[in-house]
Amino acid sequence: MRIVVFGAGVVGVAAAWYLAADGHEVTVVDRQPGPALETSFANGGQISASHAEPWANPRAPLTILKWLGRADAPLLFRPTADWRQWRWALQFLIECLPSRTQYNTIQCVNLALYSRDCLKALRATIGIEYDQLTRGILEFHTDAKSFAGAAVAAELTREYGADRAVKTVDECVAIEPALATCRQRLAGGIFTATDESGDAQRFTQELARLAAARGVAFRWSTTVESLVTDGIALRGARCKTVAEREHRRREIIDADSYVVALGSGSPSLLSPIGVPAPIYPVKGYSATIAVGAHRGAPVVSLTDLERKLVFSRFGDRLRIAGTAELSGYGNALDRVRCDALITRAFELFPDAGVRESAQFWAGLRPATPSNVPLVGATRYRNLFVDTGHGTLGWTMACGSGRALADLIAGRKPDVDFAFTRG
Numbered sequence: 001m002r003i004v005v006f007g008a009g010v011v012g013v014a015a016a017w018y019l020a021a022d023g024h025e026v027t028v029v030d031r032q033p034g035p036a037l038e039t040s041f042a043n044g045g046q047i048s049a050s051h052a053e054p055w056a057n058p059r060a061p062l063t064i065l066k067w068l069g070r071a072d073a074p075l076l077f078r079p080t081a082d083w084r085q086w087r088w089a090l091q092f093l094i095e096c097l098p099s100r101t102q103y104n105t106i107q108c109v110n111l112a113l114y115s116r117d118c119l120k121a122l123r124a125t126i127g128i129e130y131d132q133l134t135r136g137i138l139e140f141h142t143d144a145k146s147f148a149g150a151a152v153a154a155e156l157t158r159e160y161g162a163d164r165a166v167k168t169v170d171e172c173v174a175i176e177p178a179l180a181t182c183r184q185r186l187a188g189g190i191f192t193a194t195d196e197s198g199d200a201q202r203f204t205q206e207l208a209r210l211a212a213a214r215g216v217a218f219r220w221s222t223t224v225e226s227l228v229t230d231g232i233a234l235r236g237a238r239c240k241t242v243a244e245r246e247h248r249r250r251e252i253i254d255a256d257s258y259v260v261a262l263g264s265g266s267p268s269l270l271s272p273i274g275v276p277a278p279i280y281p282v283k284g285y286s287a288t289i290a291v292g293a294h295r296g297a298p299v300v301s302l303t304d305l306e307r308k309l310v311f312s313r314f315g316d317r318l319r320i321a322g323t324a325e326l327s328g329y330g331n332a333l334d335r336v337r338c339d340a341l342i343t344r345a346f347e348l349f350p351d352a353g354v355r356e357s358a359q360f361w362a363g364l365r366p367a368t369p370s371n372v373p374l375v376g377a378t379r380y381r382n383l384f385v386d387t388g389h390g391t392l393g394w395t396m397a398c399g400s401g402r403a404l405a406d407l408i409a410g411r412k413p414d415v416d417f418a419f420t421r422g
């Protein structure tokens with residue numbers, strides 16, 4: 001079957017890989033000149049399958065209120081005149097109800113654990129390299145009350161199959177010796193030995209290269225402007241290609257089936273044809289510093305729960321990422337938020353690396369209010385979605401792509417997940 005995948009972020013490229021492995025003739029279309037140049041560009045790098053509980057939880061509204069109005073807040077709601085932002089925020093509040101949180105946690109943990117297995121299997125089969133580290137993820141707490149709550153939550157997610165062990169301060173420092181410099185601040189941690197980290201952009205570029213070598217076609221600098229339907233099936237996509245020397249070409253790209261993996265760009269194409277896409281961008285920041293000759297940078301991937309930051313080591317680079325801002329589609333860098341990342345990193349790890357080498361980036365997480373992604377069929381028989389992965393797109397990309405390939409082939413996916421239906 002001829003299949004077009006719209007979107008060459010980590011999610012779209014992973015889907016293309018599994019579809020091609022099933023023998024389909026796959027074309028990937030993206031407005032950028034190469035893979036992973038939008039949200040998959042410089043994320044936190046964590047394959048955090050066991051930390052997959054959604055942001056929408058009973059504690060979230062209070063946390064957001066606590067930080068309201070602070071420019072350096074880890075969670076920030078900047079109201080705009082966009083009704084979609086308000087609708088998303090209201091849906092988010094509903095998802096904070098305990099019963100919704102429990103259901104969403106099960107969905108996210110199931111897909112994330114499955115996806116981690118798919119990534120491991122892929123690595124074993126094709127030997128893909130992306131600065132991966134299989135040394136676990138340690139979530140550390142600097143507040144005793146938050147640590148006590150996290151220990152209870154860890155127990156709960158263990159019931160759903162997540163492997164989370166509660167650790168004392170000494171145990172945390174033994175797992176990651178770089179934490180010795182901030183030992184006095186620590187209250188304890190939750191460690192998942194089976195979680196991983198790695199550079200999502202490098203992974204996506206490498207997988208795209210391997211996919212191209214196996215026959216997947218990539219159409220770069222091609223923007224999807226609208227989807228064309230006859231009410232029952234998708235007939236094609238109106239696209240505009242900006243070729244070299246600014247030559248523009250408009251055409252309809254058609255295929256037998258289509259997958260929308262456009263991240264935050266998905267609703268503007270799906271909503272006009274009546275496919276529900278409750279996705280809104282949640283902006284996040286990262287800073288990447290060179291470790292150089294410094295010896296104080298962590299190696300084990302860390303989550304600083306108080307500041308909602310993650311630290312991941314990619315060879316001689318240290319990535320610090322996090323913060324969430326509901327502020328619309330802009331991805332301009334805010335100096336205060338960039339500085340907050342670096343300040344916190346050097347506060348905890350004074351010898352982490354070369355401060356002046358910091359490269360800042362902001363990206364838009366394609367978030368659903370529940371944080372559960374949209375993977376599966378739509379009301380159009382040949383249109384599928386693989387989008388809305390929010391905070392966990394890197395963690396869930398392989399599992400989503402693999403499961404979607406199963407659904408398209410008429411096989412039952414090996415994961416218990418609420419796939420979208422037509």
Ligand SMILES: Cc1cc2nc3c(=O)[nH]c(=O)nc-3n(C[C@H](O)[C@H](O)[C@H](O)COP(=O)(O)OP(=O)(O)OC[C@H]3O[C@@H](n4cnc5c(N)ncnc54)[C@H](O)[C@@H]3O)c2cc1C
Pocket residue numbers: 006007008009010011012029030031032035036037038039040041042043044045046047048222223224225261262263264265266283284285286310321322323362363364365366387388389390391392393394395396
């Ligand atoms: C600061 C930060 C830290 C994060 N940390 C982690 C982490 O540690 N672990 C984790 O699992 N996840 C993390 N994430 C989330 C993760 O990065 C995203 O969920 C993931 O990158 C989404 O991938 P995607 O392929 O869906 O979207 P994208 O990477 O944005 O890909 C979508 C693609 O669609 C293309 N596109 C959009 N509209 C159009 C159009 N009209 N026509 C043509 N092409 C179009 C874009 O060019 C883009 O290439 C983080 C995100 C941020 C912002």
